[in-house]
Amino acid sequence: MIQSLDRGLAIVEYLSRHKSAGVTELANEFGINKSTASRIMATLTKHNIVCKNSETQKYRLSLGTLLLSHQALNSQAIAEAVRPVLVRLSEQTRENAHLCALEEDKLYRIDQVKSARNRYLKDTALPGMVEPFHCSAAGKVILAHMPGAKVRRILEENELYRYTEKTNTNTDDLIAEFARVRQNGYAVDSEEFMPGVACIAVAVPNEWGMMEQAISISGSASILVSERALEKNLPLLLDAARRLTEQYRIINQGM
16 A cells, blocks of 8 residues: 555656656556556546546646645746736736636636635635536636537536536537637626626637636626626736736746
């Protein structure tokens, strides 16, 4: 048991330095057989410490490690870039601000900033937790920019749970909504994930134009989804997305 734990931690440290590795590489590196390496990786995957790329069959560290320590993320350059943008967005809109990211067909909440007036607003998702695709604004806006076949596969593989009476669980209806989201440039969740809570999200393009992150604001449904609120907040969201894209470009150039 202790030996397996020691090997598992050593593999995590190895992946932190080598970005990704397959079972054969790990078995050779640590002098173990492939079946042992596979069992260790299956355990780490189960606990959301690593994730497997379905195309390359290689493993890398998962964003699920945020569940172990959100503070660890705050020490990284990317977190230092994200936090000021979220703080500014929350102050400008007076709503809660969030950043979500796609990793291996799961949507993780990376960070959030709560506004003074919404600090007691109930929220089921915390940094490091997985958000649903079908009823969160962030999930909708990310799926809206994916190829249709991949969207259907993700919807099929993820349970379309009915969180509220307003949650849409019909795949065809959702795909039609994603088309409207793509055309409008933003997504809305109006009490679909949490009663009384609404959310607006826009995609955050990386430096290659891929939409794998979404920045959003959430607040009272009676306020946030009004036409006036959309007119005020949408430009602020788009500006925040642009700022994040620029920050990521600067970070990647420095690596």
